[in-house]
Amino acid sequence: MTESTQHGQAQHGRPWVPWLVTALVVLMSGGMMYLAHRGTSRAEALAEQSRQSAMDAATRARDAETARLQLEQKLAALEAERTQLATEKEQLSQTVQEQEAELAKLKATYDDLQDKMKAEIADGAIRLSQVEGRIQVDLVDKVLFDSGDASISARGQEVLTRLGSVLAKVEDKSIQVSGHTDDSPPSQKLQSIFPSNWELSVARAVNVVRFLQDTGGVPARRLVAAGYGQMRPVSTNATPLGRARNRRIEVLLMPDLPSKRTPAAAVQRAIAGGAATKAQAKPARGAK
Numbered sequence: 210m211t212e213s214t215q216h217g218q219a220q221h222g223r224p225w226v227p228w229l230v231t232a233l234v235v236l237m238s239g240g241m242m243y244l245a246h247r248g249t250s251r252a253e254a255l256a257e258q259s260r261q262s263a264m265d266a267a268t269r270a271r272d273a274e275t276a277r278l279q280l281e282q283k284l285a286a287l288e289a290e291r292t293q294l295a296t297e298k299e300q301l302s303q304t305v306q307e308q309e310a311e312l313a314k315l316k317a318t319y320d321d322l323q324d325k326m327k328a329e330i331a332d333g334a335i336r337l338s339q340v341e342g343r344i345q346v347d348l349v350d351k352v353l354f355d356s357g358d359a360s361i362s363a364r365g366q367e368v369l370t371r372l373g374s375v376l377a378k379v380e381d382k383s384i385q386v387s388g389h390t391d392d393s394p395p396s397q398k399l400q401s402i403f404p405s406n407w408e409l410s411v412a413r414a415v416n417v418v419r420f421l422q423d424t425g426g427v428p429a430r431r432l433v434a435a436g437y438g439q440m441r442p443v444s445t446n447a448t449p450l451g452r453a454r455n456r457r458i459e460v461l462l463m464p465d466l467p468s469k470r471t472p473a474a475a476v477q478r479a480i481a482g483g484a485a486t487k488a489q490a491k492p493a494r495g496a497k
Contacts, residue, residue, distance in 0.1 A: 311342070329352060348457060349456065352368055373427055377426040385459075389456065418434040
């Protein structure tokens, strides 16, 4: 048998070989395509995962920055609050120190007045009191004036000289001197000079103020004169003892507010000064 004959017989004997080759080629191509698609999908999944991770990281970074800014704001607020509290504490401490110093000065003035006026305080002619940063000295009229008179008596001058020696050393108080009477009107003899208790009380207050300024050395800018007549009694007018208590001069030491002086105070001093001029121009003595 020839070689060509043998080859022809071999081909006729294996007709499935071409199909097998084709199938193998197709399978290999499909496998390669599948592997390529799978690789592409995996790459896309990894890329998407990377993008999502990047977005998450960016979000976390923004959140962290926001948290950092909020923390800085809170720290700044806490620091501002701490500074404010420290300032308030310092101011409070300073205020307490000033108040303690003020109380110490007030007590020194009170003790000085008590020492200088101890004889009059003992016999009830002068009452000394201290309330809420104020000192008040009440002098019954007979200590300073003769009955029905606005001129200061010899005894009154001696008492006011001692009082002025204390008041002249007071540097941070306004000193209001106010005159008060009982409800009995001035006698007919005196009504030409003092038509009512208003004029009498004002004249007495102004004369005390002028004496404290001229003789006692109390600065005029600290002095205020006022007259209340019978309008502010401290006792009943139904008894001689009550009327005697109502006829008085009050000297009130009050915290000084130089930046808030009111026009009313200036007007009051001017009116009081006019009344004093009239009273001194026509001194009168008589029964009240």
